Amino acid sequence: MNNIIKIAFRNLYRQKRRSFLTIGIVAFGVLAVLLFSATAGSFKNVIIGEITDSMLGHLQIHAEGFVGALDNLPLDRTLDAKQIKQMENVLDEIPGVETYSYRILFGGMLSNYLESTNAKFSAIIPANEDKVVPLLKERLKEGKFLKKGEILLPELITKGFNSEIGDDIVLVATNADGSVNGQSFKIAGVMESVMGPTGKYGYIHFDDAKTLLRMNKAQISEVAVRLTDFKALEKVKAELNEKLGTFKNEKGKDIYEIHTWEDLSPFYNIAKMIDMMALFIKVILIGIVLVSIMNVMIMAVYERTKEIGSISAMGTLPSKIRLMFVFEGFFLGVLGSVIGIVVSLIAIYIVNISHLTIAFGRNSNILLQPEVSLAQIGLTTLIVIAVSIAAVMEPAFKASKLEPIKALRQN
Amino acid sequence: MSLISCDKVTKIYKMAEVQIRALSDIKLEIFSSQFVSFVGPSGSGKTTMLNLFGCLDKPTSGDIRVMDTDIVKLNYVERAKFRGEHLGFIFQNFNLIPVLTVYENVEYPLVMVKSLPREEREKKVLSLLDEVEMLDQKDKMINQISGGQKQRAAIARALTTDPKIVLADEPTANLDHDSAYKVIHLMKKLSRKIGTTFIFSTHDPKIVKEIDIIYTLEDGVLVNRQEKK
Known part of the structure; x- marks a missing residue:
């Protein structure tokens, strides 16, 4: 076996320029895959991090049917005290859940005494919200974070109203029974808008919402949940589905519905598209490796036909001749992968130290910090080697099936 | 008992609509340790004869037994094994592997065909390189040695598996007279020393003088057998 490997490796030196070009093409393909995966993955992770950590939380629990009617923000599809209690019991016993926060979502009318507009609000408990969505505070464009009696206004409404921090504003809302109530708030801050279902909402304190909406009993529209490990999202969701799924209403339907950020944010479709593009680049890599290595090896067999004839005449078994060429293709793949990985790591390092930023939506300063995992490197190498062997x-087989007498006659 | 026996061997090549009779009704016997040559003009069937003995080709009709094996009945893999086990080959163009050194070329059949352990291989290869006076060239690549040296390395490679028969197709055709003469003498010396039967084809009259048994072929027909006393 060692001799087969030795001959296969030395065969790469026969046509140095051709071998170098093939290895270079494979390395370029590996570079394209790893650099794109690392950069696009970095962009994806930054955006997902912003969405989950500044607004949605990792996953959310609502009363059944709430998300379907999200545009109306129905106050009759909320969780009551008993449902909150049994949900708390479930959340507290799942180890993957780090913390959670309650929200009341509602629509209302804002007035600065001169003009009015419709707006949507999320009523939060600031201390809890800070733990579940730690980047929420960073969305404050000006002012300070929320206290009772204060309001955080979306930036576009603030601009439209020509309002300033400290101004009074009146919020009027209709409660679940249909009665209308109004309350005056002091503008504490201006919130930056972000992509997503509640990205342009204003914020008031949870207790203020209960007063405004005349909620005498415990009532919530949304529970934002933060996990100890974001990667365990699907596992925790499945656990929650299983445990909360046991609770049914009088009609036998689920009481709770659970959604991850993927279900709630439109960015999920962009993330999927990024994944598709990464897959597409991998398919191109497969094509590059397949065509370049097959081309080189077909030429190698053609050029060495006489030599194959002589080693076959000496009694070399077809399986050994086959193996010799397989190893040659394998080495082309391995060398291309190794060079591609080294160049990719250098390129990723350069991108990282260059502090490159890109603009996406309203966010014009997304810092790219590409990183590549060992799993990605391993998978790419595996693909290249497998395709190299397939290509050869x-x-x-053609070389191993050559009739020695015909092969020896070739000039 | 004969080492090779042919009986009514005929070989016809079909090329499109044309049939070429390369050998007709050949009957002969070759015995152990002989130094045999097939001579004749180009197209007389010398190479075809060697190809049949070397299990590289099959006759259209007739029987060929090599070392008591009916080689006509062997399949592709069995023929490869038989060649590796019992036959050695020397080619007109040497056909050494260019990416290997002289030593590695001679060692090649022991690794790829016989799978001998390293120590045994080393002993065998060095001994043969010594026999062909190529020990000092053992670490050179093939493109660094002369034609005569290449053919001596090829002789060592052919003998490395201790074959009973070495088949050499025009082994001196690409060599100058001096080198050719040395190569023939070397093969004759080794044939005597280790008892290997050398069968080769040639049309070089100077070389023919060194041969013990000469079979003359003309248009695929065996016309003469001449044995030196």
């Missing part, structure tokens, strides 16, 4: 199979 046809020429290798």
Whole structure:
């Protein structure tokens, strides 16, 4: 076996320029895959992090049917005291859940005494919200975070109203029974808008919402949940589905519905598209490796036909001749992968130290910090090696099936 | 008992609509340790004869037994094994592997065909390189040695598996007279020393003088057998 490997490796030196070009093409393909995966992955993770940590939380629990009617923000599809209690019991016993926060979502009318507009609000408990969505505070464009009696206004409404921090504003809302109530708030801050279902909402304190909406009993529209490990999202969701799924209403339907950020944010479709593009680049890599290595090996078999004839005449078994060519293709793949990985790591390092930023939506300063995992490197290498071996199979079989007498006659 | 026996061997090549009779009704016997040559003009069937003995080709009709094996009945893999086990080959163009050194070329059949352990291989290869006076060239690549040296390395490679028969197709055709003469003498010396039967084809009259048994072929027909006393 060692001799087969030795001959296969030395065969790469026969046509140095051709071998170098093939290895270079494979390395370029590996570079394209790893650099794109790392950069696009970095962009994706930054945006997902912003969405989950500044607004949605990792996953959310609502009363059944609430998300379907999200545009209306129905106050009759909320969780009551008993449902909150049994949900708390479930959340507290799942180890993957780090913390959670309650919200009341509602629509209302804002007035600065000169003009009025419709707006949507999320009523939060600031201390809890800070733990579940730690980047929420960073969305404050000006002012300070929320206290009772204060309001955080979306930036576009603030601009439209020509309002300033400290101004009074009146919020009027209709409660679940249909009665209308109004309350005056002091503007504490201006919130930056972000992409997503509640990205342009204003914020008031949870207790203020209960007063405004005349909620005498415990009532919430949304529970934002933060996990100890974001990667365990699907696992925790499945656990929650299983445990909360046991609670049914009088009609036998689920009481709770659970959604991850993927279900709630439109960015999920962009993330999917990024994944599709990464897959597409991998398919291109497969094509590059397949065509370049097969081409080189077909030429190698053609050029070495006489030599194959002589080693076959000496009694070399077809399986060994086949193996010799398979190893040659394998080495082309391995060398291309190794060079591609090294160049990719250098390129990723350069991007990282360059502090490159890109603009996306209203966010004009997304810092790219590409990183590549060992799993990604391993998978790419595995693909390249597997495709290299697949590419060499046809020429290798052809070489092993050559009749020595015909092969020896070739000039 | 004969080492090779042919009986009514005929070989016809079909090229499109044309049939070429390369050998006709050949009957002969070759015995152990002989130094045999097939001579004749180009197209007389010398190479075809060697190809049949070397299990590289099959006759259209007739029987060929090599070392008591009916080689006509062997399949592709069995023929490869038989060649590796019992036959050695020397080619007109040497056909050494260019990416290997002289030593590695001679060692090649022991690794790829016989799978001998390293120590045994080393002993065998060094001994053969010594026999062909190539020990000092053992670490050179093939493109660094002369034609005569290449053919001596090829002789060592052919003998490395201790074959009973070495088949050499025009082994001196690409060599100058001096080198050719040395190569023939070397093969004759080794044939005597280790008892290997050398069968080769040639049309070089100077070389023919060194041969013990000469079979003359003309248009695929065996016309003469001449044995030196």
